[in-house]
Amino acid sequence: MSDDHAYQAISAYNEKLIQTPNIDRIAREGAIFTNSCVTNSICAPSRATILTGKHNHINGKIDNRSPFDTTQITFPQLFQRAGYQTAMFGKLHFGNNPKGIDDFMILPGQGHYINPDFITTQGDTTIIGYVTDIITDLALDWLENKRDETKPFLMMYLHKAPHRPWWPSPEKFKEYSKKQYPIPVTLFDDYRNRGTAAKSAEMNILKDLRYGHDSKIRPETIASMDDIEPFVEPYNWGGSDGFSTSYVRFNDEQKSKYDPVIDSINIWFQSNWHKMTDKKKMEWKYQRYMQDYLGSISSVDDNVGRVLDYLKEHKLDDNTIVAYTSDQGFYLGEHGWFDKRFIYDESFKTPLLIKWPNKIKPGIKRTEMVQNLDFAQTFLEAANITQPDDMQGESILPLLIGNEKDWKRNAVYYHYYEYPAVHMVKRHYGIITEKFKLAHFYYDIDEWELYDRSLDPNEMMNVYRDPDYRKIVIELKNKLANLRSYYKDSRELDLYYIDKYLKN
Numbered sequence: 299m300s301d302d303h304a305y306q307a308i309s310a311y312n313e314k315l316i317q318t319p320n321i322d323r324i325a326r327e328g329a330i331f332t333n334s335c336v337t338n339s340i341c342a343p344s345r346a347t348i349l350t351g352k353h354n355h356i357n358g359k360i361d362n363r364s365p366f367d368t369t370q371i372t373f374p375q376l377f378q379r380a381g382y383q384t385a386m387f388g389k390l391h392f393g394n395n396p397k398g399i400d401d402f403m404i405l406p407g408q409g410h411y412i413n414p415d416f417i418t419t420q421g422d423t424t425i426i427g428y429v430t431d432i433i434t435d436l437a438l439d440w441l442e443n444k445r446d447e448t449k450p451f452l453m454m455y456l457h458k459a460p461h462r463p464w465w466p467s468p469e470k471f472k473e474y475s476k477k478q479y480p481i482p483v484t485l486f487d488d489y490r491n492r493g494t495a496a497k498s499a500e501m502n503i504l505k506d507l508r509y510g511h512d513s514k515i516r517p518e519t520i521a522s523m524d525d526i527e528p529f530v531e532p533y534n535w536g537g538s539d540g541f542s543t544s545y546v547r548f549n550d551e552q553k554s555k556y557d558p559v560i561d562s563i564n565i566w567f568q569s570n571w572h573k574m575t576d577k578k579k580m581e582w583k584y585q586r587y588m589q590d591y592l593g594s595i596s597s598v599d600d601n602v603g604r605v606l607d608y609l610k611e612h613k614l615d616d617n618t619i620v621a622y623t624s625d626q627g628f629y630l631g632e633h634g635w636f637d638k639r640f641i642y643d644e645s646f647k648t649p650l651l652i653k654w655p656n657k658i659k660p661g662i663k664r665t666e667m668v669q670n671l672d673f674a675q676t677f678l679e680a681a682n683i684t685q686p687d688d689m690q691g692e693s694i695l696p697l698l699i700g701n702e703k704d705w706k707r708n709a710v711y712y713h714y715y716e717y718p719a720v721h722m723v724k725r726h727y728g729i730i731t732e733k734f735k736l737a738h739f740y741y742d743i744d745e746w747e748l749y750d751r752s753l754d755p756n757e758m759m760n761v762y763r764d765p766d767y768r769k770i771v772i773e774l775k776n777k778l779a780n781l782r783s784y785y786k787d788s789r790e791l792d793l794y795y796i797d798k799y800l801k802n
């Protein structure tokens with residue numbers, strides 16, 4: 299699993315942006331899901347859903363801030379009890395260590411790209427190098443030296459990349475900073491015909507990406523330019539300029555590898571920024587964003603290749619299920635945005651590729667709506683371990699092994715909570731069917747949005763008030779109420795979580 303990896307940036311889904319030959323191998327040897335989605339498009343809640351097989355209003359981890367209730371059963375605990383050896387490497391993003399894991403080395407919180415700290419079963423440590431390579435080294439070292447060959451194993455291999463602030467490895471930084479990417483058709487979206495939530499979100503590339511933190515402009519460059527907006531990097535960085543919070547971790551050797559590229563970006567910026575219209579600034583920021591984001595992904599792909607090669611070389615691949623996913627999707631300039639959170643497709647959908655030789659036919663493509671809610675039960679069923687009755691997903695195994703007639707789901711439920719908070723995406727829940735998406739933004743506004751997914755795939759026109767859709771609205775509201783009650787969500791719980799959040 300990686301963090302914030304948009305399906306638009308995997309060549310098995312879309313070849314416009316990047317080639318990811320290693321991740322694609324999983325699809326070629328197994329299955330790719332084109333409508334895999336999350337229940338809540340944000341990091342720790344998605345991980346909590348994956349681990350517990352429950353929606354966030356049940357497992358309580360509604361946002362990145364709320365604590366994870368460690369009395370809950372997570373699926374690795376069930377694997378451990380069933381005799382599996384279990385391990386976890388990389389980003390967990392909980393306030394606590396994982397349960398049911400024999401060996402782990404996890405990043406504290408968001409973790410760092412360069413010279414990352416790790417929380418381990420033996421105490422804390424810092425490892426010099428690039429995080430994506432290091433997490434893979436740890437995973438391979440475990441497979442090679444710590445794995446008990448008499449036992450089956452469950453390994454969670456969890457990248458920090460390509461999470462913000464996007465720092466590729468020095469080599470990829472050099473390579474990718476020269477590339478140019480196609481401009482998305484909705485980069486200059488003005489949010490007309492949408493609700494208040496899209497208009498008031500703070501994730502616009504022009505307005506909300508930071509020159510230092512995101513585009514790698516040095517504080518000295520900004521200080522030397524008299525007419526640029528003051529160097530304000532408002533949140534998360536404790537008053538720092540954003541650029542320095544990452545750069546300060548590099549040792550001299552690392553700085554010397556990054557510096558020539560950073561310098562050339564800064565020199566260009568210094569002499570051109572004055573001449574740039576808002577349109578040009580938007581395009582420049584978009585290109586810088588893509589270069590660093592995709593450069594970070596390229597290392598993830600190389601490292602996924604190392605793991606796949608290891609499994610093959612050690613004859614483990616024949617009887618090992620390999621799944622690749624992300625904690626949610628991400629905006630790569632669609633609607634002018636970066637980040638995630640919304641029920642709209644780019645953040646709601648997430649990559650899912652799974653291979654299992656001799657069980658899953660190579661090269662199959664599935665279009666059913668599956669969710670991160672389903673993973674726990676899928677893995678449990680595949681391993682013949684009893685699924686707890688209170689898990690809320692469904693095993694997707696039937697879709698993988700040719701029993702699709704057993705699959706009955708025709709709608710999924712979504713609920714996002716973290717507001718007010720960074721990026722200011724308002725709380726909302728909704729229902730998604732193959733043809734429609736109906737969402738209710740219920741705090742601190744009361745607005746509904748309806749999108750016709752087949753006529754308007756880019757979700758540019760809220761048709762909730764269009765008389766032609768009146769019948770559909772009534773039908774979907776009924777269905778949504780049924781889903782809310784099926785999953786045991788309610789207005790009372792919405793209010794409970796608002797109250798709890800505001801008190802913290």
Ligand code: SGN
Pocket residue numbers: 301302340341342362391408461462463534637720721
């Ligand atoms: C950080 C990021 C945000 C991001 C959240 C949540 N800022 O605050 O852009 O939305 O994490 O991301 S940054 O300081 O890291 O650049 S999540 O994936 O953990 O949910």
Ligand code: CA
Pocket residue numbers: 301302340341461625626
């Ligand atoms: Ca994430």
